[in-house]
Amino acid sequence: MMFGRRKVLTPCELRINRVSLTLEQRLFATYYQKITNLSHMDPRNRDDNKMEAHGLELLNRPLPSDNFSSTEQFYAFVAAHGKSSEVDVFTMKLGFQRWIQQQQSRSTHQLVLPIFVNVHLSTLFSEQWNAFISHFPADPTLVVLELSEREGLDTYTKEDVSKTIRQLKDMGFKIAVDDLGMAYSGLYTLAVVHPDYVKIDRQLVNRIDEDEYRQYMMGSLLEYWRREGVAVIAEGIEREEEANFFLANGATYAQGYWFHRPVQVESPK
Numbered sequence: 001m002m003f004g005r006r007k008v009l010t011p012c013e014l015r016i017n018r019v020s021l022t023l024e025q026r027l028f029a030t031y032y033q034k035i036t037n038l039s040h041m042d043p044r045n046r047d048d049n050k051m052e053a054h055g056l057e058l059l060n061r062p063l064p065s066d067n068f069s070s071t072e073q074f075y076a077f078v079a080a081h082g083k084s085s086e087v088d089v090f091t092m093k094l095g096f097q098r099w100i101q102q103q104q105s106r107s108t109h110q111l112v113l114p115i116f117v118n119v120h121l122s123t124l125f126s127e128q129w130n131a132f133i134s135h136f137p138a139d140p141t142l143v144v145l146e147l148s149e150r151e152g153l154d155t156y157t158k159e160d161v162s163k164t165i166r167q168l169k170d171m172g173f174k175i176a177v178d179d180l181g182m183a184y185s186g187l188y189t190l191a192v193v194h195p196d197y198v199k200i201d202r203q204l205v206n207r208i209d210e211d212e213y214r215q216y217m218m219g220s221l222l223e224y225w226r227r228e229g230v231a232v233i234a235e236g237i238e239r240e241e242e243a244n245f246f247l248a249n250g251a252t253y254a255q256g257y258w259f260h261r262p263v264q265v266e267s268p269k
Helices: 011-024 071-080 084-106 121-125 127-133 158-171 186-193 212-228 240-248
Strands: 028-037 053-062 115-119 143-148 174-180 197-200 231-234
Touching: 011 071, 011 084, 028 084, 053 071, 053 084, 071 084, 084 115, 084 121, 084 127, 115 121, 121 127, 121 158, 158 174, 158 186, 174 186, 212 231, 212 240, 231 240
Parallel strands: 053 115, 115 143, 143 174, 174 197, 197 231
Antiparallel strands: 028 053
16 A cells, blocks of 8 residues: 655645634634823833823734744744734734723723724725724723834725725824834824824934934934824833933834833633
């Protein structure tokens, strides 16, 4: 009797299988991280109970596996293989479910704070999103959709993007442009989207107090966004000097380990 040779899966096939398994078995850990109101606090006082939180970002991280070395690699693979819409909708639904159940079990009322969630622009044009949005699990007026600036707008017309963003805002959602400074299309994205928030990428924030060129550039941008009524969130702040720079230059909000590390949301029993 002849036996066929057992197929050895390629690394790509193994990763695709791992993504499918991660979704099927909900192998994500959900975290929240506070977004701090800079204008109402002394950055020298980091007592978590005295910090005024403007909002919370929900983060979903795949559980560790041999197939992916990091969360970033997992999501990059998902995007490269056309699964961003599926994963965006799945993780957003999962994150809200866990967060709402935790708040209800504790009889707390943090749902009144804006909740920031990540979503790819391409997801907003998908069938998965259209089905999801009709039964959205939270009050849209308390949700900020963070559009990654890394994706760009090349696939869509300005008219289509403007129409989609306008429809979301009419429903009550607010819009943030995330990762500002990570890609070439940042200013164009801002011009088309007209966001309520911009989130300054940590690479522009890191040790800005030691870089006069970045200080001058950021000071000018902060002044422009103030005039336009766009709220600024400085991401990835890990040092007091960085916090002091953005406080002194009029940034409204900040996020980073120096203020608050991500806290895992308890999964329902």
